Amino acid sequence: MPSVRPLFVVAGIGDGSGTGAATARLFARSGYRVALISRGPDYLNKLATELNQAGAEATAFPLNDYTPASIKSxxxxxxxxxxxxxxxxxxxxxxxxxxxPFLDITEDEVRESIDTNVLAAFAFARAALLEFTKLELETPNDGGVAGDARKRGTLIFTGATASIRGNTTTSAFSAGKFAIRALSQSLAKEFGKQNIHVAHSIIDGGILTDRTKSQRKDPSWEANQDVRLDPNSIAKTYLHLVEQDSSAWAWEIDLRPAHEKW
Known part of the structure; x- marks a missing residue:
């Protein structure tokens, strides 16, 4: 193990049963220190406690909101x-x-969608990239637990089907997700020249979480891995993106269950 552990930070862990939490768990097991940023302090602290009890180093950094000032802080x-x-x-x-439906969406809902999906993404990316640009390329002793020695850092955005295709009830959601995809592509082109890897992941399908299980109330959907996404499998793909070497980086990857209609 390197003398200085590298740091992994994730914004958005929901109730601790989805993609953000699964990714935090995997990177903690892979030797990273884990910083958790989210608006739900109870779930956030619960996950940090879980990771620390498992032998990792994790700390919760709760937010009141996803404003640029809060993220910078x-x-x-x-x-x-x-x-x-x-x-x-x-x-x-x-x-x-x-x-x-478009005519039922309120101004407050549009504003929150833009604030969270666009302004917060810009602020998070800026804060991460400012740190990456200060770093030298990885060496065996500077915390390169997993990854390419030609890579300063990796920034990953979680997208959705709505990142590439709008639908009848997704006007506000798709506007934000389209923006994140465009931001990710722009940053990948700009910062790749500095050996910083930026990637966008399209999650195309339903993810198995506590919320989706309670909403669907369908044991067959939960049991059949061919029809839903497993957050632990998404996390493995994120780790794979980090481990890609500089001769073959993926900017975008789309993930869906085998039986998803697409």
């Missing part, structure tokens, strides 16, 4: 908490969804 707190750990991986998994 969270990153400052992370840096203060682990001043010697280089930030190597950042995952923006936060989101806000509203699924309504």
């Amino acid at each position: 969270a990153f400052a707190s992370i840096k203060s908490h682990w001043p010697s750990s280089p930030l190597r991986v950042a995952v923006f998994n936060a989101g806000y969804g509203v699924w309504k």
Whole structure:
């Protein structure tokens, strides 16, 4: 194990049963220190406790909102908490969804969608990239637990079907997800030249979480891995993106269950 552990930060862990939490667990097992950013302090602290009890190093950094000021403050707190750990991986998994006919969507819902899906994504990316650009290329002793020695850091955005295709009730949601995809592509082209890997993941299908299980109330859907996405499998793909070497980086990857209609 390197003398200085690298740092992994994720924004958006929901109730602790989805993609953000699964990714935090996997990177914790892979030797990273884990910084958790989210608006739900109860779930956030519960996940941090779980990871620490399993032998990892994890800390919760709860937010009242996803404003740029709050995100900047969270990153400052992370840096203060682990001043010697280089930030190597950042995952923006936060989101806000509203699924309504266009004329039923309120101004407040549009504003929250833009604030969370666009402004927060810009602020998170800026904070992560400012840290990445300070780093030297990885060496065997600077915390390169997993990854390419030609890579300063990896920034991953979680997208959705709505990132590439609008539908009858997704006007506000798709507007935000389209924006994140465009942001990711722009950053990949700009910062790839500095050996910083930016990637966008399209999650095309239903994810198995506590919320989706309670909504569907369908044991067959839960049991059949061919019809739903497993957050642990998504996490493995995120780790794979981090481990890609600089001769073959993926900017975008789409994930769906085998029987998804697409």
